[in-house]
Amino acid sequence: MRGKRFHDVLREHLVIPLGLRAVAVDPYEAILHRAAVGHVEADGELVPTQSWAVRYHCVPSGSHLAMSARDLLEFVRLHLTDDTFAALREPQLGSVPDFGGGIVGWGLGWMLHRDGVLGHTGVSKGQKAFVRVAPSAGVAVAVLTNSSGGEPMAYEIFGAVLRELAGVETTPLPVPPANPAPIDPDRMGGIYRTTAYDITLAVDNGRAFLTHCPRNSCIGKPENRVEVVRLGDSAIITVEPKSGVHQVLSVVGSDELGRARFLHNGAAAYRIG
Structure with missing residues (x-):
């Protein structure tokens, strides 16, 4: 729409104005930073992945984006301090599939959790990134992991932070019920x-x-x-x-x-x- 590559527009309109320093839009830029290598489970052990990310032609624009936790939170600050971004938090779907994680709706890019918490989760090869935000308290927490098994740790961290600083009890990871009803x-x-x-x-x-x-x-x-x-x-x-x-x-x-x-x-x- 702007006659430019998505990554060029992203840098021009967000990365540079926000003063973000540790942002990579592709693997060629990632090697200039302290890029983490993902780890996946193989034969009961965690081993490094064979490639840093999914091949570029297999993913939508922006899916190779990588940044530090500090820069990610600086981006979130923009959403909390500029009222025009509040519209992105308005529900866009009447209902969402039940994945047992406390998500009750979708905004524009934001997952809408119970108790007014916003979030988004990114997944790459052996890496997972999490951001959770309590707008009413002005609190945000980012957790970056370079392991496919990093989710329990991330939930423990942002659950504790939001509980202490925002007074919010986040929904824990789902587990099987002790006495499940039969599957139809x-x-x-x-x-x-x-x-x-x-x-x-x-x-x-x-x-x-x-x-x-x-x-x-x-x-x-x-x-x-x-x-x-x-x-x-x-x-x-x-x-x-x-x-x-x-x-x-x-x-x-x-x-x-x-x-x-x-x-x-x-x-x-x-x-x-």
């Missing part, structure tokens, strides 16, 4: 498809299992099936954690037979069978 095989069971995977939710002798099968051999091999249980009325959760976190998938919509139309884990997988 007629409504929830079936095969769901994304651009990359076919996902099968099968119920066998009262137990439910999830299997991801890549649609292209370049993506990888089929994953071992993972047991899931019901989490509330419209979600399922993995029994065993991966990298310290139980994955939650939301069951969305109904077709003419009363079956779920989508299985949602941040990206919607549509029913094909």
Whole structure:
């Protein structure tokens, strides 16, 4: 729209005016800073990733953006001190899928949590970044991790900070219920498809299992099936954690037979069978 690359516009209108010093828009700039290397779990151990980020052509504009926690909070300060940015915090969706994390709506870029907390989470290869904001208290906290298993630590940190400085109790990471209700095989069971995977939710002798099968051999091999249980009325959760976190998938919509139309884990997988 401006006749320039997204990254050039980003630097011209945000990075330079805000005086941000540790910002990289691509790997070529990241190597000029103290760029962290991501770590992923392999055979029960954390090992460095084989590449720093997802390939540029595979992601939308801005997805290679990296910065220090200090610069990230300086960007958040702009949202807290300029009233024109309050519109970005207004709900844009009537409802959002239930992932068990306390998110009740979406603004423009912001996840809207209970108790008025805003947030956003970024994920790259073996790295996760978190920012949580309590606008009413003028408090923000950023946590950057270079491990796929950094989420529990991040939740502990920003939970403690917001509790102490803003008087807010954040929603903890979801865990399987002690006595889950049975999964409805007629409504929830079936095969769901994304651009990359076919996902099968099968119920066998009262137990439910999830299997991801890549649609292209370049993506990888089929994953071992993972047991899931019901989490509330419209979600399922993995029994065993991966990298310290139980994955939650939301069951969305109904077709003419009363079956779920989508299985949602941040990206919607549509029913094909």
